[in-house]
Amino acid sequence: MRNSVGGWLVWGAVAFFLVNLFGLVASVVVNSFATQWFGTWWPAGLTSSWYSTAWRELDLLGVLAVTLQVAVAVVVLSVLIGVPTAYALARGNFPGKKLVTVLFLLPILMPPMTYGIPLATVLYKFDLAGGMAGVIIANLVPSVPFVVLTMTPFIEQIDQKIEAAARMCGANTAAVFGRVLAPLLVPGILAASILVLVRTVGMFELTFLTAGPGSQTLVVSLYEAMFSAGIRAQQAVDAMAVIYTGSMLVLLVIALRFVNPTQLVTRMKEPT
Amino acid sequence: MSFNELHIDRVRREFGTHVALRDLDLTIKGGEFVALLGPSGCGKSTALNCLAGLLPLTGGRITMDGDRIDTVPPERRGFGMVFQNYALFPHLSVRRNVAFGLSMRKVAKAERERRTHEALRLVQLTDHATKFPAQLSGGQQQRVAIARAVVLAPRLVLMDEPLSNLDASLRLEMRSEIRRLHQTLGLTTVYVTHDQEEALALADRLVVLRDGLVQQVGSPEEVYANPANRYVAGFMGYRNLLPVRMTGADTVAGNGFTLTGVNRDGCADGAAVAAFRPSDVTVAAEEGANTVRATVELVEYHGREQAVEARLPGGETLHVRAESRLAPGDDVLLHVPRDRVLVFAP
Amino acid sequence: MIADRPSLRHRLAERGVDRTLLLLVPGVVFVLALFAYPVLYGLQLSFQPAEGGGPFANYRKFFADPYLADTILITLRLAIPAALVNVLASVPIAYRMRGRFRGKRLLTTILVVPITLGTVLTAEGLIQYLGPVGWFNKIIIAVGLTDEPIRLVHNYWGVLFSLIITGFPFAFLLTLSYLSGIDPTLEQAAATLGADWRGRFRHITLPLLAPGLAITFCLTFVLAFSVFPSAYLVGLPQGETRVISIAAYEAAFRDADYPLGSAIAMIMAAVMLVVIGLVLAWRSRLYRGATGGKG
Numbered sequence: 001m002r003n004s005v006g007g008w009l010v011w012g013a014v015a016f017f018l019v020n021l022f023g024l025v026a027s028v029v030v031n032s033f034a035t036q037w038f039g040t041w042w043p044a045g046l047t048s049s050w051y052s053t054a055w056r057e058l059d060l061l062g063v064l065a066v067t068l069q070v071a072v073a074v075v076v077l078s079v080l081i082g083v084p085t086a087y088a089l090a091r092g093n094f095p096g097k098k099l100v101t102v103l104f105l106l107p108i109l110m111p112p113m114t115y116g117i118p119l120a121t122v123l124y125k126f127d128l129a130g131g132m133a134g135v136i137i138a139n140l141v142p143s144v145p146f147v148v149l150t151m152t153p154f155i156e157q158i159d160q161k162i163e164a165a166a167r168m169c170g171a172n173t174a175a176v177f178g179r180v181l182a183p184l185l186v187p188g189i190l191a192a193s194i195l196v197l198v199r200t201v202g203m204f205e206l207t208f209l210t211a212g213p214g215s216q217t218l219v220v221s222l223y224e225a226m227f228s229a230g231i232r233a234q235q236a237v238d239a240m241a242v243i244y245t246g247s248m249l250v251l252l253v254i255a256l257r258f259v260n261p262t263q264l265v266t267r268m269k270e271p272t
Numbered sequence: 273m274s275f276n277e278l279h280i281d282r283v284r285r286e287f288g289t290h291v292a293l294r295d296l297d298l299t300i301k302g303g304e305f306v307a308l309l310g311p312s313g314c315g316k317s318t319a320l321n322c323l324a325g326l327l328p329l330t331g332g333r334i335t336m337d338g339d340r341i342d343t344v345p346p347e348r349r350g351f352g353m354v355f356q357n358y359a360l361f362p363h364l365s366v367r368r369n370v371a372f373g374l375s376m377r378k379v380a381k382a383e384r385e386r387r388t389h390e391a392l393r394l395v396q397l398t399d400h401a402t403k404f405p406a407q408l409s410g411g412q413q414q415r416v417a418i419a420r421a422v423v424l425a426p427r428l429v430l431m432d433e434p435l436s437n438l439d440a441s442l443r444l445e446m447r448s449e450i451r452r453l454h455q456t457l458g459l460t461t462v463y464v465t466h467d468q469e470e471a472l473a474l475a476d477r478l479v480v481l482r483d484g485l486v487q488q489v490g491s492p493e494e495v496y497a498n499p500a501n502r503y504v505a506g507f508m509g510y511r512n513l514l515p516v517r518m519t520g521a522d523t524v525a526g527n528g529f530t531l532t533g534v535n536r537d538g539c540a541d542g543a544a545v546a547a548f549r550p551s552d553v554t555v556a557a558e559e560g561a562n563t564v565r566a567t568v569e570l571v572e573y574h575g576r577e578q579a580v581e582a583r584l585p586g587g588e589t590l591h592v593r594a595e596s597r598l599a600p601g602d603d604v605l606l607h608v609p610r611d612r613v614l615v616f617a618p
Numbered sequence: 619m620i621a622d623r624p625s626l627r628h629r630l631a632e633r634g635v636d637r638t639l640l641l642l643v644p645g646v647v648f649v650l651a652l653f654a655y656p657v658l659y660g661l662q663l664s665f666q667p668a669e670g671g672g673p674f675a676n677y678r679k680f681f682a683d684p685y686l687a688d689t690i691l692i693t694l695r696l697a698i699p700a701a702l703v704n705v706l707a708s709v710p711i712a713y714r715m716r717g718r719f720r721g722k723r724l725l726t727t728i729l730v731v732p733i734t735l736g737t738v739l740t741a742e743g744l745i746q747y748l749g750p751v752g753w754f755n756k757i758i759i760a761v762g763l764t765d766e767p768i769r770l771v772h773n774y775w776g777v778l779f780s781l782i783i784t785g786f787p788f789a790f791l792l793t794l795s796y797l798s799g800i801d802p803t804l805e806q807a808a809a810t811l812g813a814d815w816r817g818r819f820r821h822i823t824l825p826l827l828a829p830g831l832a833i834t835f836c837l838t839f840v841l842a843f844s845v846f847p848s849a850y851l852v853g854l855p856q857g858e859t860r861v862i863s864i865a866a867y868e869a870a871f872r873d874a875d876y877p878l879g880s881a882i883a884m885i886m887a888a889v890m891l892v893v894i895g896l897v898l899a900w901r902s903r904l905y906r907g908a909t910g911g912k913g
Contacts, residue, residue, distance in 0.1 A: 010714045013707070021732060021783065023753050024743035031746055039751030085645030092638050100646065107653050111844030113863040114887040115653060117870050117879050118660025141652050148645060204737060204847050205863075209871070222738050223847055241742050245735055256727060326806050346809040347817075359807035363825050363905035372821070373811035406907055420811070430810075 025245070032238035054239040058225055064247070067217040070132065070207075071200045074139045075193045081140075082147030083189060089148065090155035104145040112205040115141065120209040130212035138206040143196045150195065154188035187258075194255040201251060218244050274302045274460065275337050275427055283342075284331030285318050285484075292318040294484045296332070300428075300462065305454050307475035308464045309507070315484040316464045320430050323462060325349050336427070347376075352421030352459075353430040356437065358413045360405040366416050367392070367401040373424045391423035394453065411442045415449070422457060431463045435470065447473060468508055472496060480504045501537065502545045502616035510547040511591040515618065518544050524615055527586020529564040533613030547614045550579070550591040555598075556607035566590055568602040582606065664881035676881035686882070689862040690889055696774070696861065697842035698893075700781035704789035704842075705835045712794040713823070726794075729787040740780050741851035745771050748779070776852030777859045781842045789838045796830030797823075800909045826909045832901035836894045843890050862886045 032050055034043030054060060089101065107115065119138055123129035128137065158181070166180045200217075207217045216224070222244050225237045278300040285293040293315045300306050308316040321327040323334065325346035334342040341349060352373075361369050370391050374384040392398045395415040405413055414434055421429055434450075435443045451474055454461055465471050471478055472492045480487040480495065480503075488500035499505035506513055516524035516531070518541045523532050531546055556563045566582035569589075580592040582604060590606065598604060630636065667675035680686045715722065732740065748754050748770040755767035770776060800823060808818045846863045853859030866886060870879025 006710070007714060010710050014711060017786070018728065020747070020754070024740070024747045024783075025735070027746035027752060028739065028743045041753070041756060081644045081648050084641035088638050088641040088645075092642075094639060100642065103646070103649055103654070107649065109840060110887060111840060111863070111890065113844055113846060113866060114883045114890075115657050115660075117866055117883045118656040118663070119652065121663070121870065121876050121880065122656045122659055137652060140648070144645060144648055205844070208847075209867075219738050222742075223851070226738070226742060226851060238742065238746075241739050245739050248735065249731075252731070256730075324806075324810055326809065345814075346806075347812050347814050349810075350812075351810060353807065353810040355803050355807060357801075357803060359801065359803040361804060361807075361822060362907055362909060372808070372813075376808075376812035376817055404907075420807075424811070 028238050028241050032242045050235045050239040054236045058240055063218050063221045070135050071197050073136045074143050074200045075196050078143040078147045082144045086148045086151035087155055090152045104148045107142045107145045116206050116209045129210045132215045134210040135207050135215050138210040139200050147192045150192040151188055158184050191259045198251055198255055276302050279335045282332040286330045292484050302460050303458055304476040305461045306477050307471035308479050309471040310481035314481040316481050320432050320464050324353050324430050350426050351428040352426035354417045354421050354434045356433045358417040362405050365402050370420045370423055387423055391419040395419045410438055429459045429461045433464055505547040511550050512548050514546045516544050516546045531562055531613055532610045533615045535615045537617040539617055543618045545616045545618050548608050548612050550593040552612040553592040553606050553608050555596045556605045562610055563605055563607045568598050568600050660880035663877045664884050667877050668875050676878050686865055689865045693861040700842040701835055701839040704785045704838045708790040708793040712797050716797050732783050732787050737848045740783050741848045744852050771852050774858050777848050780848040780852050785838050789834050792834045800826050829901050829904050829906045832897050836897055
């Protein structure tokens, strides 16, 4: 590629973006280690005590446990419900197929607020909100369609003739599914699970609307903590933010071993 | 617009550690039809892309009538190119596809329309001018690609295996089209193919490539009748390539047979290869010079002839095309004339 | 007598109705019960105002009260520029980065990070970094670009930056995908026909990319339009960044007026659908066929 003014501008813009991004993240990290930091270039001193403070006062262990439980439950349930649906959509050609596809597309496209408020209202009505059950159900709503959306093209790509070939070799339905389809589906399910996991941990609005005191995920807890920054030190909140980022990054690193960055973000298969 | 001579001077192209073209030396004269022939991976498409300017050279230079052109970007070289997958612009109609080069050159509208119409008439697609590529058949798309390349009357037309995506009968038809176009327009053409029949039918000169190196340059007759080495021979239809040892100036011995041939590579002694065409093998009535015994294994019916695979006593397979009526299991005596046996270095 | 009409089961199977359909049941039941039903319930609730006044009272109330009605414009003023910036900036950068080069995977991974960081951390970082005594202001004062710190947080700009930071990587990766889906030989052909990079971009790349950009815009717009936590954290939730999701939330959960909250949620969905509808209508006039894929 020839280097031109345009080229340098582009790289310059990217660099500017990344530098500021780094500054953003660094501000939070540095502050979380600061004894005091009042408007100077660098904090007065460094300490790690805020982490233990945050851990204790904000009950981070409990919150992490809740987050993990919610996320795992959502992943397992959405896969259980979503994969059979994806199979039916991939293989089937029935009247109303387009309608069903749109039905599963809507919860992903609509902003969580638009269906979250009515959903929370309904959950409160049936006394399901305020606890883990409500949070899990709420987070399932975009996750099941998401699994369906990710798995359907994946299954479509598996040549239907493989199933026919298995039957010609004498396999019954259970064998076709267990010994032929399942192994082929595993990478897709793995990728979908990881994507759901990352999304659920980062999903704010739905948990915010349906959670009670004992059922907040990390991101909601962090939000609440930021509002109580008057009462407790900003540094403790930042420490919590760093812990949250740390966990997300760990998840991200694990996720990227199985899916590439484009799929993580756009939930599309890269054109091959 | 034409030129006298295009010189490709010791051109080299590497992809990382892989050398696709090494020391390519070729002179192309204005108006001629040159075919680059070779199997996949021999570097012919790479050579074409280097000529077009789509790939920079790792070494060497390309000059046209003395002017250096390998440093000129593709949009300023004035060469037309027909791609293997046609590369028709899917969002433009046939007419606008063909006119694209003319609009890039900012040709006036009236002349643009005239020349486009002329090009479409040449490829017999005037009735399809408003259609889009997706609505055309493979053969029609190919003709649009050709029209688009020649409408600019370029100094050089480059064709990258344009017929390989067509089915057999269409391929023959389009081959004649391309020949006819070359005779009508007289545009210098460099044509890449792996099909030796195509190359023989179309080219004024043939360049046989292998692993990035030129094996032979010559007219179709030369390359067909006098292949330069065992590799070119194998590519040009000398399907019988028997491993032998030299036993004299012109004689060789294989596993249980001896042959006299033409010593093309000047082999003195040691291992060699005896090459001859299946169609040069006949069934002999009695033993004599250049006869071998073989057992028929496989017979394919080809109308007037049979394509026969026979096994020699030493185990090698002999390919024969003969008008006789043989059957698997027959013991047969086969003969090859000594001037049709070429002896090469292995 | 042997019936010569195929059995009912056979005829149904011909039209795609067979046992595989049973697999659909759990998913469809789930979506109907937990998505369609709440949304319809909310819709119905929105026509039952808490204080009476007829079915459209909530909607009239929304549009009559500037504090509420202005939220639409406020949200659009944030979402449309954010989406435009994200999409337009992604094009030249993706264009430059679509080939193979060393570190591409690393760079795309780094760009994914802001999305996974999420809005809350981004907000926190923005408050610190862009705040009046944060590093950004310190640097531009030290360099001499300005004398006083610029107010970049707790206002419109803070939220806009937050939307761009979390939205750009998403738009970029989508654009990159679409760009990679364009057959590279098309641009090569255009080059041999005399088009320089400007001509190739304008006549080949852009027309083939435009439908994908429209989709990218729609998706980025939806993300930006749903802005919620950052409007609180880095914005002015009672003032210039009072977005429509805040109005809906406050009506439903602070004022316990569920009908009004639902009505606002419906209006939010409607406005969003109108914008998307307009973009998709424009898109349908472009060539949307196959672009060839990686050659």
